[in-house]
Amino acid sequence: MDSLEGPTAPESAASNKEDTPPEAEQETVLGPDGSPGYQHVVNLAQSLVSLRLVGYVTQAKEVEILGLWDKLPERDRGPVQYPQRYRDHLSHGRFKKPKSGTHNPTDVMAGLESMKRCYLSQGSGPAQRPDASRLVEAICVVLCRVHPQNQSLAGARRSRWSLVLGSYITIRDSVLNHPTLRTKLQLFELNQRTLTQWFNWRKAKLEGLVLHAAVPDASFPLVAPEPMLPVRERPQSLxxxxxxxxxxxxxxxxxxxxxxxxxxxxxPGPSQAxxxxxxxxxxxxxxxxxxxxxxxxxxxxxxxxxxxxxxxxxxVPKTTAWKRRRLQEQRQEAERKGEDFKTKAPFSCICSLCKQPKTKHFGHSRFHSKKRKTMFHFCQAAAGGKTVEQWLEEQRREEEER
Structure with a gap:
């Protein structure tokens, strides 16, 4: 299996130094995001990948890694800018809000959930995608080339992503266990989900670039060849x-x-509804x-x-029209058979005070108290001149004071 995984750490380091010409270190190489200095990121990533075979850092390897780290651009040597995941409002769901049982608006803030998962949960740290750091992404690219497919070890079938993730965990543990390297390199945690998401996204992006290369750029003139008709003003009334x-x-x-x-x-007023x-x-x-x-x-x-x-x-909506036609057919069928056609009366929630439907149109409202876990109803006819807005403001103030 050693022959399949590649050369040992000293041999790989020596081959990297021999294969890299001195002119290449002086040239400016742009990365996938267009930032310069990508050749130094790749050299450091290849040096770190060799740690997967030994699991420790020697003194010579420490000097080599620190020398490559000093050549990195200022952006790659700085702290990693993690993507923001906290959102005040959700983009999907029925109510576009988190469930009140687990997330209340008063106890949720940026970074709180990640901190809870670090200290309170077991084996579910806040993993990131590799593209959050150019160095981690370059390490994953090299590991994907080292492990191109699934392998069988001692009769057990291991997937490609478990091999890549196992090699990355070995590299990360070697760096974190070294007193000097752990203050320089930021190798955050990955899991199989974030790893496969990044790989599929990167593969689709590269395939899109290949397909777009064969499509000519569409260039349309901004001015019409013939003058267009003037804008027709909309009449205010008939x-x-x-x-x-x-x-x-x-x-x-x-x-x-x-x-x-x-x-x-x-x-329409309340009497015309x-x-x-x-x-x-x-x-x-x-x-x-x-x-x-x-x-x-x-x-x-x-x-x-x-x-x-x-x-x-x-x-009329299609569903409403279909229901009306269906109701009319059932009524005609009952008349043809000489039977009595009975329909259910429409549901309406009537207020016990004013005998009107409990809707906003008739001056009704309600307020749900999360702290008291009670639903309070309001009827403007029995409120003594108090408006719905005033009542809601009082309820919110009482909710905040509790």
Whole structure:
């Protein structure tokens, strides 16, 4: 197995010195991220990889590693800038917030979870991806070349990533056990998940560069060959509709005036809010009645007015339309068989104080206290003139004082 893994530490160090010409050390080599001095990073990584065979650092090896470390750019000798993982708001999930049982907004801050995992958990330290450091990434690249595939050791099959991770752990332990090198080199912890994630990301990126090399750059002119038409201004209101249906504040019957017209705001009050679900034929009937009213009001521009009214009617969702058609079919089937068709009444939560639905539209609200673990409800009709905003502010203040 030694012949497969490569030369020993002294032989590899000597071969690195012989194969590296003096002119190459003076040239500026750019890394994958475009930063100079990448040749010194690779030389140090190759020197550290030789530690995987011995597991300790000799005095000559210490001098060699410190000499290569002094040649690194200032950026690579500085502290590692770990990627930020703490977020106040999540980007996925139903409520875009962490669960209150494990993470409260008052006890979560940047670095707290990583510190807890370091001291309180077993075998689950905060591992990073190799690309957080150019030196660690170069070490992983060399180890991936040393271990190109799975191997069988003493009859046991070991995966490629367990071999790479085992070699890296040996190198990291050798550096951390040395009193001088552990103050210079920052070799953070890796695990198999972060290692495979980095390898797949790097492989996809390199493959994308190869494919993009054969695609010519698209160059489009910023100026059109022919002058474009001027921007059409959107009309603020329709004079024909205003003349027929009246001003926004006029009093007309509910079925003669459409509820959603351009330029007119219609906000139903508590007495006008629907208490039950609309039946399958109500939307079509309302549209037909409105169209007939507009047609009877004037004989000029009837087609334009009817098209404008039809366009402003809110579109029914597909699921709602399908449920209405299904309900209508069931009702017709029951009538054909001579049976009574019974439907469930729509659910509505009624307030016991004002006898109105418990919605924001009727002046209701609620506040969940995490410390008291209780849901408090508010009814504006029984609050004695207190608004919803005032009540919520009082509840939040009491929650903070507890």
């Amino acid at each position: 004079p024909q509709m205003t003349a027929l249906l009246g001003a926004p504040g006029s009093t007309l019957p509910a079925m003669e005036r459409p509820k959603h017209l351009p330029g007119a705001s219609f906000q 629907p208490d039950t679900m609309a039946r399958p034929g109500e939307s079509v009937a309302a549209t037909t009645t409105t169209t007939a009213t507009v047609t009877a009001a004037s004989g000029d521009n009837v087609a334009a007015i009817v098209a404008a009214v039809a366009a402003t009617v809110a579109a």
